[in-house]
Amino acid sequence: MELDAALLSSSEIARIARRIDRPLVLVGMMGVGKTTVGRKLAHMLHMPFSDADEEIERAAHMPIPEIFATYGEPYFRAGERRVIARLIGAGRHVDRKVLSTGGGAFVDDATRALILEKGIAVWLDSDITTLIERVGRKDNRPLLKTGDPREILTRLRTEREPFYAQAHIHISSNAQPHQVTASKILKAVDQWL
Template structure:
């Protein structure tokens, strides 16, 4: 992928579940006229069932293996906007593929803001099910170090989806103009 220009590199959204990777990824794709790939949606298409059922019927290990295969393949494509699941960066192979082939945006959020979103997520995120709020907070804190490997970070607290997407597009355009001034 070393021959791919910065402007052509795919953009990857990372961050804890529910921060808005899918929603904001779609909004960024629309603004940049690029195709959007949601890795969870690709996994669900492959198994033809929702993520919760994949966890129940096949187990988390099979989900993680499939997640890795699809992400490594997707990262090889140019000009995509890719949203990965919140647990994807637990795997070193995924981190390496995303960081070497693509531009990685970390969508950050404070626990105080995130905890108000939990009711929107609980039914569709098997990793949250059966945990009390204290255990979810622990998971939130435990996961933060895996997101520290990124190229750019956006603090999304109190921002609506359009504001986050606009910020990401502006910062990309600035970086493209600085590093490839004559390309576009």
């Protein structure tokens, strides 16, 4: 795909932005680019951006690896569920924004149901090799600290794929510029609306 052909004009982006009436919620595996692409999308759409993981850390006053180590994954998932509900606007009013979620958020039944009801769920997907390369850049992935990252990512992807597949939109974010991935998302959202 040629880069210029994949990008949208500012008038096309503005037209799509006017049609979006609820949060765009990015779901998918750790390292797939949800936060980076989410920031790019929010900038393109002139919408606020929220990262659920950053908000969880702020609410807990500690980094996610420390939450996992101190309280365990079930405690973390319960807090994640509450934070995502707040960020989406779980009442009658939902905010137009872009929201990136943690890799396991969409696996939780209540969180997934809320996202599917109140938002536009966008599953960002990538091959395992790309994920390994991306997660290797950071040392803040508690689920990868217990063994071989390739084996863990492969297992997690297999377990989580049926949940991710329930998202409204599915986009591949393999090795391509974030601008291209963001444009692909907007084109898919435009078709979905």
